[in-house]
Amino acid sequence: MPIFSYLAIPRNGAKEALCADLAKISYCEIIPADNQDVIVLVTDTPDQNTEKNLQQTLKDLHSLQSLSLAFGYDDNENKGN
């Protein structure tokens, strides 16, 4: 059950489109910056498979230029420890 947070940078002028795209995707919550073209993306998926699929969906987004990982947490890995 991984939780990640990222800084999502839209392609030029595509912040609104990226917000709209991300808002449609399950397991995603967004916090757009008011004054910069930056969006905080928090993902919370139930299992690894869903996580993998989500990663692929994100990679395919045309409005997205880059994702920088800020935080990662996985229940399973934590239990393993």
Add this chain to the structure above:
Amino acid sequence: MTMKLNRRRFMKYAAASSAVATAGSLFPGISFGDWQKINNNSGVVSWQKAPCRFCGTGCGVLVGVSGDRAIAVKGDPNCSVNKGLCCMKGYHSVQALYGKDRLTKALVRKNGSMVEVPIAEALDLVAEKLQETRDKHGKDSVAMYGSGQWTIPDGYVASKLFKGCLGTNNVEANARLCMASAVTGFMTSFGLDEPMGCYEDIDHANVFVTWGNNMAEMHPVLFSRMLANRKRRANVNIVDFATRLTRTSQAADKSIIFKPQTDLAVANAICYEIIKNDWVNWEFVNNHVSFHKGKTNIGYGTEDHFTFKDKAESISLEEFKLFLEDYTPEKVEKISGVSARDIKYLASLYGDPTLKITSFWCMGMNQHTRGTWINNLVYNIHLLVGKISTPGNSPFSLTGQPSACGTVREVGTLTHKLPHGVVMNEKHRQMAAEIWDVPVSNIDPKPSYHTVEMFRALDRGDIKFMWIQVTNPMVTMPNLIRYREGTLKDDRFVVVSDVYPTPTTDVADVILPAAMWIEQEGMFGNSERRTQHFGQILNPPGEAMSDTWQIIEVARRLGFEKQFSWDQTDYIEKIWEEYRRFHAGPKHEMASYKVLNERSGVQWPFVNGKETRWRFNPNYDPACTNGKDFDFYGKKDNRAWIWARPYEPAAESPDSEYNFWLNTGRVIEHWHTGSMTRRVPVLHNAVPSAYVELHPEDAAELGVVNGEKVKIISRRGEITMPAQINGRGVPTRGMVFVPFFDESYLINEVTLDAFCPISKQPDYKKCAVRLEKA
């Protein structure tokens, strides 16, 4: 299960928090308005934004709520004012909500005793008495006295009810006691109120001069920002120019002490030196400045019905130079006690074209019988050298209260003001009448009473009904004994809305329990033209009600349902959008409710989605249209005005009978009259009672040591209190200082109700007293 759910929410909160923090380090100044929505779902502590309510700085705080109680405060990292830092009052602010004696029920005086009644019954009585008084004694027999701690909607509905519906200009606020001279200073020099600069000036200036301004205690977060800049950047200096040694003086690179009232002479001497040494920025002066003089020997307002109207006359640069001949550093040294060398040093800092310079002031210059003049004179200095309206070059009047700017100055809750403009102007009255949906004839074109005169009118019986909200005049009015006796006269009716019992509720006939701060939705406006919205985060206790809604309830009872038709679910949004219409246009455009709701404050003018950092400078200000490098569009001649204003003595100076100056003010731990901060155990125990600061040699002559009692006697009253010697503040010889936060020691029974004839702001910093060992 619940534990697991909460833990997961907590991890998501941590994830988001981490990303927001990362963004903050990569993109300085980045703001996330929606951040609170996710925070609220953390399941641990929900954090919601608000501006601090304990001074005019406007620090953003995040209030941590667990269940139905505020349990924590942290600085809001998204707020550019404080960038995550608070002072001690800010960090403890939520505890002020939970004093044991919060007013939760309405109280009405019956047969001499206060009796609990349902709030609806109390509001009925307020409306009935207001109507009855008005019918019997005329429209100007009723008055509203509010505050710079009113929210913007509070002040707006008060003005709409009294000026628009009831037709009286008897609306004043305690900001008259703290910022009126700043307003008249701005208006006379620039034609528009409020600073042209912003707090970012602190990050650019090389020199800071604090003019009678103990920023270390009164604006500690801004002061720390100044100190941080001094440490981080080379060539940053702080000069403290004051009448008393304080923590600000101790932290400054240079401390210069002047005799009370002589700042006027020193400011003129600085101008003299600037001209003499040809440090004038001639291009700036020739293009953007005009010279003027006004009346002199203008009085002090200590008598009832005092009136004064200044008259501006144009003068030439040569005439201005001639006027300054009386203010050579050597001559001024004799008046002020400041050495000619120090005056020349100050002038050289302002005059050096390689240095950016910011002047800060607050009550020292504003609570001054020549408050308007000294504001003008500091502008003169900046204007002569052209150091204004550019990053780091700023004459900056700091505000005392959280919404003295937002509510009192912008909404216009002063007798002569309207939300846009003044009652004397027909177009401004027409605009107000249209927006308020009242006949224009309702709005009286004549101002009535400023604050001191309003309380004199209450004492005389010209005013018989007064409603006081969010302020404590029975501690703060100068020459207090007269005004307290006035409220207690037989046919006076006083309504007080407050959160705790105070000396003002003691004189009330009706007490209305008020919602405090984040128990209601509202907006404040801080020193740097920043409007700050806060949502209702908590429920008010008992029957406590927001001041705005109290006024709406009374307005409806008086038959003004049409003008006050808002619904309780969204009245703040609706009021804001109505009020905003008054300021439409590039000179004062305000952000929409939606934008305010999302951000930790927005600076006006807010034009095309952009805040204005420096006004009158076309690189930042879209209202500039003259095609030049500056546009002082507030004045008809499109220039900033330099004023020839002389030194004139204080209303009352020490003499052989009353041989000490009395200076009053605040301490860092307490907010104003202490009615809230004295209910915060940490703050109260830090400074549990007031004291009188003496110079050690004066104390020795008097034969008192720390803690021994001293009697302070003036022509108006006397008070006995413990001495503090070599404490955090040390007055000069011949001066004592007393903080006014403690209602057990009402120092304003001793002070004088003299005021600046232009601003009508009283001078709490200067009167004559004598001392006795008690």
